[in-house]
Amino acid sequence: MKLDLLSSLYVFMLAAFIGFEVIRRVSPLLHTPLMSLTNALDAIAVVGAIILAGEHKTTLATILGTIAIVSATSNIVGGFIITDRMLKMFKSSGAKKA
């Protein structure tokens, strides 16, 4: 239990470092798509909600889990769609005009 916790903290720390290094390099040009993409990725919380809704341990957990799936899924779907739409618009002057 204690070790599990410690390894989780390790993962968090390493992920935070990777996050800082990777995201620092994202050009300010793409900060809006960055936000919508991280938002979609963040909706991975849906995995926790799916287990809650599927396990059927209590009615409360099933209801809360189901609503949580709806809200996370809408972020996944909406977030990826809009990020891709935005990125499609960014063209360099070298590119052929559409």
Added chain:
Amino acid sequence: MSTGSTDLIIEIAYMIATALFILSLKWLSSPTTARRGVFAGEAGMLLAIAGTLLHRGIVDYKWIAIALVLGTVIGIPLGRVHMTAVPQRTALSHAFGALCVTLVGTAEFYLRAPDIPKFMMGVLSMEVILGSLTLTGSLMAAGKLQEVLPQRPITYKGQNFVNLSLLGIAIIIAVMLVMDPSRMYLYPLIVVIPLIFGVMMIIPIGGADMPTVISLLNSYAGLSAAAMGFVLDSKLLIVAGALDGASGFILSVNMSKAMNRSFTNVLFGAFGQEQTAVAGKEEAKPVRSATAEESAAILAAANKVVIVPGYGMAVSQAQHKVRELYDALSKRGVDVKFGIHPVAGRMPGHMNVLLAEADIPYDKLLDMDEINGDFQQTDVALIIGANDVTNPAARSDTSSPIYGMPILDVDKARTVMVIKRGMSAGFAGIENPLYYLDRTLMLFGDAKGFVGNIVRELTGGGH
């Protein structure tokens, strides 16, 4: 298949998904690889969801299926909103993310209480406190951006004290729960109080502070998801939450630097209070104005033009007219670039998205640091709907509330043109001495209309 190997498959799926998420953000660093990044993110997401569905604890798929379909049905229109609505859509999606996290945290609490280890209760409290305040805070922000709520900041005496006390009380209650999780009656308070705090936190926020606030809420949403990862012992969730948290944090720091606010000022949600507009000098100073015809002549004679867009361009939906202006000038051999301040608009990168939507090549969109050296060699700086980010008082006037804020040095250009409806002060209520310079021409009118008129003048002779 034995349950052991299923568990292994799920864990491996999560691990690959984690790697794909990191790659996704890495590829986002450049516009040339960015779309691949979206693809990697989608692949990781599908893999993770598919893996989760194999989970042997799941006894019933009915509600999962209904919820996935319903979520998709809601998500598609949210992905198809107009580009000008992106800031409020983003705020809304932070609210959805926070709702998911808060609900899962609440369900986990009631499933496990009262036998919750101290550390677990600690992260669970963090999860629901951050989740709840992000939920209402983001809804408020979305409401203000969509203009269904009043955009004016509402302030009252002792506001910071009230807000910090609310947060303090929530934390004290969380600590009491950590000490003894059997005090289950306390749990609703660590949801409800932060919900109230979220509303109170956004009440004093005005439009120009939105980029910072949205970034901050983004960071909170990420941290709450990471906390949820601790509760569920899901490394995937911890990584995704940490990435989102880091991203929001970096953007918040960028935004607060670009507004010359200290980071503690941002962290405590105490935005934009100090300015009690120093509206002393009322004497009408002379300004020079110009017509569309005159401006077109000056622009056509220029070699280098830098266009500085601001929220005003977004409001009047002028980006497509700006694109026509860009085309007309480029055709005449004028070098046109765009200078974009980090806090221009209502969220980080807002102007870039609008201009990219209007088909302006992204290599013409330059960041404040990239463009500032160019203004000395620039013939015309054309400001469309931006104000405070061009105010030279930020450089020179120590008494100005925005003193120290990094600005676009438009006043170094040979001629400055400002498209503006009237002489009213900007968001911060601060006079802009730029407008009274000898080299400045005020172009009074609506951004879209005025740019359209200039374009007509420029192209009219060609027929």
